[in-house]
Amino acid sequence: MGEPTPSSRSVMGEPTTDGRFGEFGGRFVPETLVAACEELEAAFREAWADPAFVAEFETTLRDYGGRPSPLTECRNLSSQLGLRLLVKREDLNHTGSHKINNVIGQALLAQRMGKTRLVAETGAGQHGVATATAAALLGMECKVYMGAVDVDRQALNVFRMRLLGSEVESVQSGSRTLKDAVNEALRDWVATVENTHYCLGSVMGPHPYPWMVRTFHHILGDEAAAQCKDLTGGDPDVVVACVGGGSNAAGIFSGFADGDARLVGVEPAGGAAVGRGVPGVVHGMTSYLMQDEVGQVMEAESISAGLDYPGVGPEHAYLAAIGRAEYPSVTDDEVVEAFTLMSRAEGIIPALECAHALAWIVRAAPEMQGQTVLMNLSGRGDKDVDQMMDVLGMHGLSE
């Protein structure tokens, strides 16, 4: 082993020219879409190098999206858990989650490329709502694919998307959740690629999506790093985020990856791609994937529609493989407890997705006594209260 070369290359830097993070990533799409991915990559590189585009992106996120989002010190939970808990308030963004960052970036890019129509997949409906919102803002046509199971458990978001002027198609194929919505959005894109941009909602899919989506979310990691420094004088000891495809985690990790903070991505037990998956290829990428013994993709199962995904973004597979980040999983029961805990202790109703992050913090608190823990509160729980009323009963407690 030679000396480490003095390099400015970030742990979360640009992927290779063939879209690889280590051995993960790539561009495993039908031939019909290869040219579209190449065109998108070229357009993204060109736009991101143009200060006018970056300024428009940042201004839109500020004046329309409400950025920067605050960093909140959770004093009650901190004293209960014996650590210092800081949360990045992505729940306070317009449309209620971190998803708006990526969507504004992609929608502006699509418009710059001359596309007139957006398609998107959605699980919990947050990405679908954000895409429908951007389409309304920019005067674009929009169609959102959502698994039939999720249409049922996230009825409010379905209505929101329709109210915003988007078409929502309930996907009946396969497991009728997020992975099938991705399949259906890809099928749409194969047929409409000339005028349509596929506004993918996480750091997954074919190159350049994982890299591009993370780049649009980098803003939240940068803000969090600056806010932590102001508040505590440095980086936190631990950075925690939930992981479905991994976009909110990639965003916050990217603010700290080159420092010393421990990075923790929390998966649901029923969708633990890194924890239980093996390398596979689906939805345009090589990554960890939950599959059966012959390679059929398994159906993820979790209480949170937004994390019901059997795969994970390729950069997370890479961060896990090199040991830079760890990916534990939590059970639905732990998540329900964390959901109520945060509501009662802090007056913040979290989305079920980021309740996974808190659930892990609660479990791991005994080994983190006295440490500063930064959690990405990726979204608000409004969309989940209906479902939680069934789980917890009318009084909000399982007493």
Next chain:
Amino acid sequence: MSEASPADRAGTLGALETHLRARRDSGAKLLVPYVTGGYQGWQRAVEAAAAAGADAIEIGIPFSDPVIDGPVIQQASTAALAGGATPASVLEEARELDTGIPHAAMTYYNLCHHQGHERFASALLEAGVSAAILPDLPYIEAGPWLEAAASGGIEAILLAAPTTPDHRLAQLCEASRGFVYAIGLLGVTGERKALASTATEIAARCKAVTHRPVLTGVGIGSPQQAVEACEVADGVAVGSAVVRTLMSDGPEAVGELVASYRTALDHG
């Protein structure tokens, strides 16, 4: 098909391409029906199609996430999987077939990746399958598979799309084995009311850069459309129409359907 020859190991043409070139050079238009392996009655459908004048058969190995397939083939795949079909069971059943024409497997890349390229190729070979089509493995990512297939005696068929740029089209046609699969339209598998104009355009672009047989597939929904496509292409691959017939009317009806395509192509 008895034994697939170890095609590219010797640098010679494989069984599928040899057969298709000979048929083409004798003046025939090529007809390659697709049948979803593992679907009830699929073996009889394949035999009926062969008897009705198919030049080769595509055998679908069902996958959980068939992203380039439309509703008809999705439905057949889902039913086959629900009935317990696995890559091994389909190949085991394929091995029992005696059609006298070459077989090509059509499936998705993860099943190949999961098993390992070499083992996947040898599993095909053992089942008497000459070639493979992996529609979600584009040419730019196909390098390792092309190598493993070549050394394993399997013809790796590549797909060309209306959106493929010229420089890549030439390379892709060169690298393909068996035939070049020209995707006739922007979209997923399924029948359409009329033949898309892209169907003849992409076939013509392929023909201009390769001597390999060029077959147009995706969107061929009637004998008349097949004839139209073959004004430029060397032949057609017909999937959804065949599978729809298998699901609604059973394997014998597949023989009648394929015969109607054969007649149309022969008397155009």
